[in-house]
Amino acid sequence: MAVLKVKFTKTRRDKLAQILWILNWISVVTGVILFSLGLFLKVELKKREDLMAEKDIQYVPNMLIAVGLIACAINFLGGKICYDCVDSSKFLRWKLIMLPYIVCTFFFTLCVLVGALMCYSMHWELEEALNLGLMQAMRFYKDTDMPGRCFLKHTVDTLQIQFQCCGNSGYKDWFHIQWISHRYLDMSKKEVVDRLRSNVEGKYLMDGVPFSCCNINSPRPCIQQQITNNSAHFNYEHQTEDQNLWMKGCRQALLEYYTHIMQSIGLTVLITWLFELSVLTGVRYLQTSLENVLRQGDPDSESDGWLLENSLMETARTNLSIIKSLGKSNQINTANNGDPNIDVPSTSKAHYGPDNVPPKEKMETS
Amino acid sequence: MPFLSLKFNLQKRVKLAQGLWMLYWLAVIVGIILFSLGIFFKVELRKRSEIMDNNESHLVPNLLILVGLLSCGLNAFGGKLCHDSLDPQKFSRMKPMLRPYMLLCCGFNALLLLLLLLCFLMQFAVYLTLAEGLKNAIRFYKDTDTPGRCFMKRTLDMTQIEFRCCGNNNFRDWFEVQWISSRYLDMSNDVVKDRVLSNVEGKYLMDSVPFSCCNPGSPRPCIQHHLTNNSAHYDYDHRTEELNIWSRGCRQAVFSYYSGIMNSIGTFILNSYFEVAGDVAGLKYLSTALETMADPENPECESEGWLLEKGFKETLADLLSKVKTFGRANQVEEGGASPDVAAT
Numbered sequence: 001m002a003v004l005k006v007k008f009t010k011t012r013r014d015k016l017a018q019i020l021w022i023l024n025w026i027s028v029v030t031g032v033i034l035f036s037l038g039l040f041l042k043v044e045l046k047k048r049e050d051l052m053a054e055k056d057i058q059y060v061p062n063m064l065i066a067v068g069l070i071a072c073a074i075n076f077l078g079g080k081i082c083y084d085c086v087d088s089s090k091f092l093r094w095k096l097i098m099l100p101y102i103v104c105t106f107f108f109t110l111c112v113l114v115g116a117l118m119c120y121s122m123h124w125e126l127e128e129a130l131n132l133g134l135m136q137a138m139r140f141y142k143d144t145d146m147p148g149r150c151f152l153k154h155t156v157d158t159l160q161i162q163f164q165c166c167g168n169s170g171y172k173d174w175f176h177i178q179w180i181s182h183r184y185l186d187m188s189k190k191e192v193v194d195r196l197r198s199n200v201e202g203k204y205l206m207d208g209v210p211f212s213c214c215n216i217n218s219p220r221p222c223i224q225q226q227i228t229n230n231s232a233h234f235n236y237e238h239q240t241e242d243q244n245l246w247m248k249g250c251r252q253a254l255l256e257y258y259t260h261i262m263q264s265i266g267l268t269v270l271i272t273w274l275f276e277l278s279v280l281t282g283v284r285y286l287q288t289s290l291e292n293v294l295r296q297g298d299p300d301s302e303s304d305g306w307l308l309e310n311s312l313m314e315t316a317r318t319n320l321s322i323i324k325s326l327g328k329s330n331q332i333n334t335a336n337n338g339d340p341n342i343d344v345p346s347t348s349k350a351h352y353g354p355d356n357v358p359p360k361e362k363m364e365t366s
Numbered sequence: 367m368p369f370l371s372l373k374f375n376l377q378k379r380v381k382l383a384q385g386l387w388m389l390y391w392l393a394v395i396v397g398i399i400l401f402s403l404g405i406f407f408k409v410e411l412r413k414r415s416e417i418m419d420n421n422e423s424h425l426v427p428n429l430l431i432l433v434g435l436l437s438c439g440l441n442a443f444g445g446k447l448c449h450d451s452l453d454p455q456k457f458s459r460m461k462p463m464l465r466p467y468m469l470l471c472c473g474f475n476a477l478l479l480l481l482l483l484l485c486f487l488m489q490f491a492v493y494l495t496l497a498e499g500l501k502n503a504i505r506f507y508k509d510t511d512t513p514g515r516c517f518m519k520r521t522l523d524m525t526q527i528e529f530r531c532c533g534n535n536n537f538r539d540w541f542e543v544q545w546i547s548s549r550y551l552d553m554s555n556d557v558v559k560d561r562v563l564s565n566v567e568g569k570y571l572m573d574s575v576p577f578s579c580c581n582p583g584s585p586r587p588c589i590q591h592h593l594t595n596n597s598a599h600y601d602y603d604h605r606t607e608e609l610n611i612w613s614r615g616c617r618q619a620v621f622s623y624y625s626g627i628m629n630s631i632g633t634f635i636l637n638s639y640f641e642v643a644g645d646v647a648g649l650k651y652l653s654t655a656l657e658t659m660a661d662p663e664n665p666e667c668e669s670e671g672w673l674l675e676k677g678f679k680e681t682l683a684d685l686l687s688k689v690k691t692f693g694r695a696n697q698v699e700e701g702g703a704s705p706d707v708a709a710t
Contacts (some may be wrong), residue, residue, distance in 0.1 A: 144585035157582030161527060184586045188601035211577040211588040216523040217511035220550045222577045234552035 002306035006287040010300045016289075017085040020282045021227070024079035030272045031071030037265050038064025044261065048254070050155050053132035060115075061121050064265070067108075067115050071276070072106055076281060079107075089289050093319060098287045105280050106144055112273040119266035125260055130251045134168045141210070142181040157212040165253035166213035166246040178203040209245060218243045281307070368672035369681070375668050382655070383448050386648045390445035391696065392646055396638045401434025403631055410496050410627065414522045414620065418499035426488050430631070433474075437638070440474055444645060451652055460503075464653050471646045478639045482526040485632035492624050496617050500534045507576070508547040523578040529623065531616035532579035537593070539615075541672050544569040545576060579611040586610070647673060 008016070023350055027278050042061035045052070050162050081098065084090035140149045167173035185192050185204055196202055207228045226232040233271035289305035297304060308315045374382070408427035415422055446468070450456035508513045526532055533539035551558050551570055560695050562570050573594045580588035591611050592598035656670035674681045 150585075153583050153585070160580070180587050181585075184600055211580040211590070212582060213579045216527075218515075219519070219547075221546050224575065224577070232553075234550055291620050 003308040005304050008305050009302050013289055014086050017066050017082050017285050021079050023279045024075045027075035031068050032285055035065055035068030038068055051133045051137050055125055055129035057125055060118050063115050067112055072307045090144040102284055106160045109276045116266050116269035119262045127255055130254055134251055139177055141179045160212035163253040164246050165250035167322040168251050169249040171209050171245050175207050176207045182322055213245045215243055215246050369674035369678050371670050371672035375670050376666050379655055381619040382652050383452050386447040387644050390441045393441035393641055397437030397582055398433050415501045418495045419502055426484055450524055450709050477644055479596050482632055483634045485628050489625050489628055493621050496621055500617050504543050507545045508609055529619040530612050532612040533618035534617050535615040537575050537611055540575045542571050560635045575597030581609055581612055584609040
């Protein structure tokens with residue numbers, strides 16, 4: 001009992017082949033789109049790798065790039081095959097390759113689906129990487145004289161300006177670290193020395209934030225220093241003031257940005273997967289109908305196309321037994337002490353060989 | 367003696383017609399690009415019209431949009447002409463339209479040249495508008511409670527951050543205006559009162575700049591206040607410090623941005639001018655080649671094509687005499703009877 005059998009006339013077969021040729025070329029274009037999306041994501045992640053801790057998140061864009069390239073190659077081959085399928089003589093060239101091609105493409109579409117799901121699952125690893133990375137970046141904000149870290153101040157400042165955020169979870173993160181380098185602290189002043197001594201780790205902490213936290217929408221000039229001290233500024237109350245600095249934390253801002261990109265990419269990959277699956281179904285129908293035509297012998301006749309020749313259970317059983325016998329071919333047959341050359345008499349009814357010459361001939365020769 | 371004449375056989379005519387058809391459609395694409403450049407430039411001007419006092423001139427982008435649309439229309443018609451020129455029936459129908467069409471194309475080319483000139487000259491207008499607009503923007507920076515100006519602070523902060531500049535000519539422009547609103551000044555404080563009174567116009571002036579002037583590339587946290595007072599900050603010399611705040615003025619920065627856009631557009635217009643001129647020349651050759659066919663029934667015959675029927679100087683002399691007679695048609699002839707009297 002074939003699965004989803006459909007009758008194909010010659011014209012329908014030809015039309016199917018032509019449509020599949022066009023669809024395969026469209027799939028090549030979607031493969032290129034997948035490749036460029038993967039490249040774009042890789043570039044975006046690399047741009048801010050200073051702010052991300054050493055977590056392996058590059059596997060997602062790498063996977064997308066690989067899937068995109070393989071999709072291009074597979075669909076290019078598929079287009080060529082479908083182009084040749086209109087002519088049944090050319091089909092003979094591809095006959096033996098088609099079934100392995102379909103099986104490979106089926107497993108490839110599974111990879112595409114895995115790629116789409118990975119896009120959505122990267123969220124948690126990214127959050128972890130950003131949390132650690134931002135914490136490190138803010139700690140080394142003041143170290144503009146150390147090679148390897150001298151650009152972190154510039155990176156963090158431009159990040160806070162561009163993404164309109166402040167600190168890791170909020171602006172209060174800046175109160176817990178020393179973000180002014182010792183080179184610019186006047187150690188001869190009493191207040192500076194007092195502040196350093198009042199802290200267990202000898203850090204110069206204050207309730208101030210860098211200028212890049214300033215909100216451009218604020219109606220008043222930015223208050224960066226003594227933020228929690230209401231009396232230091234005229235007509236100012238820090239509990240109700242929410243337009244002075246950026247309220248969002250940079251981890252959340254970056255996460256939202258990347259999640260937005262990943263969701264768009266994930267959606268595109270899912271649509272590509274559905275498209276690939278439909279093209280694969282069409283190619284399978286084309287292959288089975290052309291093979292049946294060859295079996296019938298008349299190239300212009302009607303033929304059946306199906307997805308699976310027998311039902312799903314039987315196909316699964318036959319494939320499993322094939323895999324099992326592949327494994328068994330290396331095992332030794334213990335019936336004849338392992339010697340394959342011993343003659344085992346056949347038990348079948350049919351007899352062949354000199355013993356089985358009919359009696360008439362014997363009588364003639366004798 | 368025709369000017370720059372060439373011999374054409376059937377193959378050459380067909381090739382010329384096909385090549386011209388492609389060139390005309392390329393010119394249509396060029397027209398679309400001109401149109402979109404005009405729209406892009408208009409949007410860019412509108413985005414920053416607040417720092418230009420809202421009276422920037424939109425002449426160049428409007429003309430660009432018009433020229434782009436005209437170019438599309440004219441060149442599409444030209445392409446149709448070329449396509450039909452090889453069919454003698456269609457060509458005879460199109461013949462009367464050829465001369466006015468080519469005159470129209472020459473006029474369009476003159477318009478392109480005018481636009482090119484405007485692209486380079488209007489930069490002066492942009493510069494002056496920017497200077498005036500930025501001066502006012504800095505003055506109204508503090509008026510975040512005045513309707514119509516409440517976004518000036520935001521716009522100017524964004525401009526200074528985006529273009530990496532500070533003030534009009536340089537950061538000292540901020541020292542001459544009060545950029546902190548009186549709403550946030552504690553008038554009961556003696557220091558504040560002294561500063562306000564020390565000034566003739568009663569303005570609260572100080573040697574500080576807004577935070578948007580800060581350079582993120584500076585190795586030390588930004589010094590915004592008491593900029594000229596070396597002793598107010600540890601290890602600071604304002605004469606040698608150049609990384610602390612942006613040293614460029616916003617007028618210079620924004621102007622170089624717009625100047626870059628206008629120069630690129632001017633270069634593109636120059637290229638399209640040459641393309642359209644080439645198209646007109648090609649069409650002239652094609653039409654004369656088709657008109658001078660000795661035997662219209664036989665498409666295989668040879669013919670001659672030219673740019674001008676007579677030599678260059680002769681054509682010029684002809685044109686001048688035509689212009690003169692055009693002027694004289696309204697004058698009365700001296701010492702001669704009127705043509706009506708002579709006829710009777």
